[in-house]
Amino acid sequence: MSSINSNTPEKQGSPDIIKDPEYFISTESLDKSSPEEQVEQLAQDLGINQKKLMWKIDLWVVPPFCLLYFLSFLDRVNISNANLYGLSTELGLVGNQYNTALTVFFVPYVFFEVAANYTIKFVRPHIWLSILVLLFGVLSIGMGFVQNFGGLVACRFLIGVTEASTFPSIFYLLSTYYSKSESQRRFSAFFSCTALSGAASGAIAYKIHDLDGVHGLSSWRWIFIIEGIVTCGCAVILFFLIADFPEQARFLNANEREFLKKKLEILSGTSSAFEIKNKLKDVLKCFKDWLIWLPALSYFGLIIPSYGYAYFAATIINQMGYTAVDAQQHSVYPWLCAFGLINITAFASDRFQKRLPFAIASCVIAIAGLAMVLGATTAPRVRYAGCFLTASGLYTAMPLVVCWAALNNGSHIRKSVGTAWQIGFGNIGGIIATFIFLAKDAPVYKPGLATCIAAVCFSIMCSLGYFYACMRMNKIKQTDAYKQEFAAMEQREQINAGDRNPSFKYLY
Incomplete structure (x- = not known):
């Protein structure tokens, strides 16, 4: 059935398709040998040591993204932490104004995700992402000098705009470097920086x-100023370190780029479609697919409790x-405990090539932790133990769900839209999280914690x-x-369809 493979000879009139016949995978060779054997033969033909290349990619790709998201989550x-040191009191926040300041971050964050991932195909990732890091670092410094509710809201809104592209773009880029069997531990290593960032924020x-009172500034202001200055300095370093798409990667030579591109095409059974210039209708077409929506809904269910925990755990x-x-x-x-479980689970998930069992197990751990925090109202130590389970379960489940979907999207357009929409739509849960933990419900936070448990069940x-x-679909x-x-x-439609190709097998 080679005629139905997306790598058939070009049809007349198909726009934006690369003309090099070697770009397409030979369906004849696919019939004669396994994908793994083809990859090994390709490595020999191009003189590639696969183990050394994988180490090279890991060193150049993962650490800069880890640093980027560490800074992003820290500034988010x-x-x-600032509120615990008197932000609300000094700015004279009343009622739900603090919660409103949290919420405005998510409004642009939700709406700019897909547009940002679309833009990254036209502006090289190392330029685009390093500029965004610099901008939200400057804005973080600005938050250290706000004098009223209006200034706080304006800074939070603009931070949401600048951070909209960081998370989905990183997952998008990572999915173009690793196969399904290699991906989860790299995705989770990157995502575990969320836990380290949460730990660092408290530390x-x-x-x-x-520093309280130094130069006339309260300690909560120094939190924003110091972390913002560090972020701006790191933005300059990241300009030289962030990896572009494999086809543009500066740290790979021509043979390595060709090998990596063809290796991933062989293992997935589809072309990457990097060379295709996508249009708005290609983006809109993706939204007709339930395989785009279901992971977004699952992530949405996890975001509600995860942000609820991140924002209110210290309180x-x-x-x-x-x-x-x-x-x-x-x-x-609790954040350090989460860091350990995230990475251990990722190795196990890649080892067994399964996603669902590990995602559900992590969710069950989170539910147990939330139940402990909710139920043990007169036992502080039990509630604190619940924080360990809550953070570990939630922040282990999220990279599993995102990686699962990202690697199940076959073409560039589906990876771009799929990751952006999953994270963008999912972050609507952040808006909910900021309004379910209200000051009037302290110290039990019964409505918020009950909502969080329901949200994890929904996920x-x-x-x-x-x-x-x-x-x-398989x-x-x-x-x-x-x-x-x-x-x-x-x-063109076959290649853009990506994972809809009959030769592509969904992982679950």
Whole structure:
């Protein structure tokens, strides 16, 4: 059935398709040897040592992205540490104004995700992302000098604009460097920086308390100023370190770029479609697919409790009887526990080539932790133990869900839209999170914690739905009727369809 493969000879009139016949994978060779054997032969032909190349990619690609998102998440959640040191009191915030300041971050963050991922095909990633890091670093410094509610809201809104592209773009870029069997531990290594950032936020705030009153500035202002200055300095370094797409990567030579591109095409069974100039209609077409929506809904269910925890954990710990300074210190340890579980689970998931069982197990751990924080209202130590399970479960489940979807999207346009929409739509949950933990509900936060438990259950249901959809599509794509329908498509549409190619197998 080689005629239905997306790598058939170019049809007349198909626009934006590369003309080099070697760009397409030989369907004849696919029939004669396994994908792994083809990759090995390709490595020999191009003189590539695969182990050394993988180490090279890991060193050049993952650490800069880890640093980038560490800074991004740090500048996003440090407002909770600042609030513990008197931000609301000094700015005269009343009612739900603090929650509103948290919410405005997510409005542009949700709306600019897809547009930002679309833009990154036209502006090289190392330029685009380093500029954004510089901008949200400057804005973080600005938050250290705000004098009222209006200034706080304006800075939070603009930080949401500048950070809109960081998270989805990184997942998009990572998915173009690694195969499905290589991806989860790299995705989770990057995502675990969220946990380290949460830990660092508390640890930095703990140390910064000593600066209270220096140069007439309160300690909460120094949190923003110091972290913002560090972010701006790192932005300059990241300009030289951030990896572009494999086809543009400065750290790879020509043979390495060719090998990596063809290796991923062989292992996925589809062309990457990097060379195709996508249009708005290509973006809109992606939204007609349930395989784009279900992961977004699952991630949405996890975002509600994860941001709820990130923003209010220090406050909850403070209300267990610790001073504000001690609460900052004790907020670090659950994040460190989460960092360990994230990476251990990622190695196991890649080892067994399974996503659903590990995602559900992580969600169950999170539910147990949330239940402990909710139910043990008179047992501070039990509530604190619940924080460990909550952070570990939630922040382990999220990279599993995102990586699962990102690697199941076959072409550049589907990776771009899929990752952006999953994270953009999912972050609507952040808006909900900021309004379910209200000051009037302290110290139990019963409505917020109950909502969080329900949200994780919703995520489990959506993950099960995605599992069923992937399994069903794997079967449908092997039917003669589907293959004939796919073969009748224009080649440009076949390549853009990516994972809809009959030779692509969904992972679950």
